[in-house]
Amino acid sequence: MTHETEIEKLKAARVLIQEAAAGLAVPMLQAALTEADMNVHWALWNIGEEVELLPETVST
Amino acid sequence: MARDGYANMSPAAAKSRFWNEITETMPREKLDRLHEHRLPRLVRYAYDNSPFYRKRFDEIGLEPGDIKTIDDFKTLIPLTDKGDFLDRQAADPPYGSTLARPHGAIVHHAETSGTTGVPLAIPYAMYDTVRYGESWCSAFWATGIRPSDSFYFAFGWGNFAGFWSAYWGVRRFGGRMISGGGLNTEGHIDAIQRLKPTVLISTPTFALRLAAVARDKGIDLSQSSIRYTIHAGEPGPTALPQMKRQIIDAWGAENAGELLGIAEVDAFAPCNSIGDGVHVDEMCVFSWVIDPDTGREVGEGEVGEHVVTSYVNSAQPLLNYRTHDLVRPRFSCPSGRTWLKFEGSVLGRTDFMVTLRGTNVYPTAVENVLGAVDGVSSNYEIHMTRAADNDEMEIRFEPLPGVPEADWPALASVVSGEISKQLKVRIAVQPVEPNSLPRYDLKTRRIFDHRPKEFRRALDR
Numbered sequence: 001m002t003h004e005t006e007i008e009k010l011k012a013a014r015v016l017i018q019e020a021a022a023g024l025a026v027p028m029l030q031a032a033l034t035e036a037d038m039n040v041h042w043a044l045w046n047i048g049e050e051v052e053l054l055p056e057t058v059s060t
Numbered sequence: 061m062a063r064d065g066y067a068n069m070s071p072a073a074a075k076s077r078f079w080n081e082i083t084e085t086m087p088r089e090k091l092d093r094l095h096e097h098r099l100p101r102l103v104r105y106a107y108d109n110s111p112f113y114r115k116r117f118d119e120i121g122l123e124p125g126d127i128k129t130i131d132d133f134k135t136l137i138p139l140t141d142k143g144d145f146l147d148r149q150a151a152d153p154p155y156g157s158t159l160a161r162p163h164g165a166i167v168h169h170a171e172t173s174g175t176t177g178v179p180l181a182i183p184y185a186m187y188d189t190v191r192y193g194e195s196w197c198s199a200f201w202a203t204g205i206r207p208s209d210s211f212y213f214a215f216g217w218g219n220f221a222g223f224w225s226a227y228w229g230v231r232r233f234g235g236r237m238i239s240g241g242g243l244n245t246e247g248h249i250d251a252i253q254r255l256k257p258t259v260l261i262s263t264p265t266f267a268l269r270l271a272a273v274a275r276d277k278g279i280d281l282s283q284s285s286i287r288y289t290i291h292a293g294e295p296g297p298t299a300l301p302q303m304k305r306q307i308i309d310a311w312g313a314e315n316a317g318e319l320l321g322i323a324e325v326d327a328f329a330p331c332n333s334i335g336d337g338v339h340v341d342e343m344c345v346f347s348w349v350i351d352p353d354t355g356r357e358v359g360e361g362e363v364g365e366h367v368v369t370s371y372v373n374s375a376q377p378l379l380n381y382r383t384h385d386l387v388r389p390r391f392s393c394p395s396g397r398t399w400l401k402f403e404g405s406v407l408g409r410t411d412f413m414v415t416l417r418g419t420n421v422y423p424t425a426v427e428n429v430l431g432a433v434d435g436v437s438s439n440y441e442i443h444m445t446r447a448a449d450n451d452e453m454e455i456r457f458e459p460l461p462g463v464p465e466a467d468w469p470a471l472a473s474v475v476s477g478e479i480s481k482q483l484k485v486r487i488a489v490q491p492v493e494p495n496s497l498p499r500y501d502l503k504t505r506r507i508f509d510h511r512p513k514e515f516r517r518a519l520d521r
Contacts, residue, residue, distance in 0.1 A: 003082070038190045046194070046343050047082045048094055053101045054187060054374055 196229025199330030203317030271310035282312030302514030
């Protein structure tokens, strides 16, 4: 897998996670997906991608 | 124990030379480009969310938009110090105006060791705890440790931040975590023999202490299951090659590694695979090195004070934070890592801190304790020695003239008790004749280091 493909897949994963988390009413699922999104954001950050500072909705 | 494959890791990943080769070997210009992207956003975040930084920037007329380059960041963002944070936290405990997230977003509380007086409170948001252990993984990998290893933590669990990050690191790494919390020295030795871990995590001094106590009991830990040791909390195998050799011999280990960290910042600088320095994890922090007197950046190879900015403390941002650690920066390394290297790790301290059994002791803190005890003068000396594989310290103090000599032992007992209570470490104290300690016109000499030079940091020799 090329580096560009890795980045694309990780970004797509974040979109999927965020779509799955939207409107969830089950605390367990919300907690699991929030942490999943944090981990994928951290992966993007750690391969040098210019992502936002934080994955959560915090002013940046 | 057998290393029978790495859980959740492909064969290609298992063969990697680095934990994260993409950025550990990233060319300098690409690393700088990332910092140039990230630092302005961090400044904006700090201004928008931390009352402390907002006030400080407003006071000097600094707009977050003024920071566009790394040079802007170095020259325009004020240096901060531990005292800045302690003062704000004392004014409104536990976090005061340094907090940048709502209290409800704080999922973990930790503290510094408190040896300078009051411990600094360290709040973590959820994302901070996800990120905080990452640098340990780079140190584990460089030392030769792999996720199939099992980690024995030879220290008690409490609020001290340092080893929480190690715990988060082992979770991230995928290793087996074995806590020795609550056990005494003999209990640790017994647990290591019984549970057969392959990695020892401890202060370097305690690794030697464990081996010495075991030896006295007729147990040779060089025959134990431990194959690697990894250390933090005080000068370790990178700064002290002689100590590294002793640890490796005592434990029969293949390698001994370390990681430089500062509790309130991060465990941010893993050792490299050749053991001649630590490298700043540039995904977690941005670091540069200044002349502590002028504040100007020093050149490669020149010794100066490490100034650090953390990307991973969203709950309590630290920007241009003075560490008081003296380091020698290098921008290249035969190990292949491109992250900023501190050759030989920390070479000394700008504030003459000494480390005793993993606890940092500052002369000013000793002075504060002495000053609060009736009948004691403000003149004292700290003598460092080395015995039975441990650093030892003795404080020599002068009773005030007029205090009967018969009362000196009781006075020493009070001083010893106060030091133990306030500095969280036991130190031998010795009263000496009033006015017998030398006085100095300029810089007073407080610390006398009698340890063999191989047990001192380079600049302390």
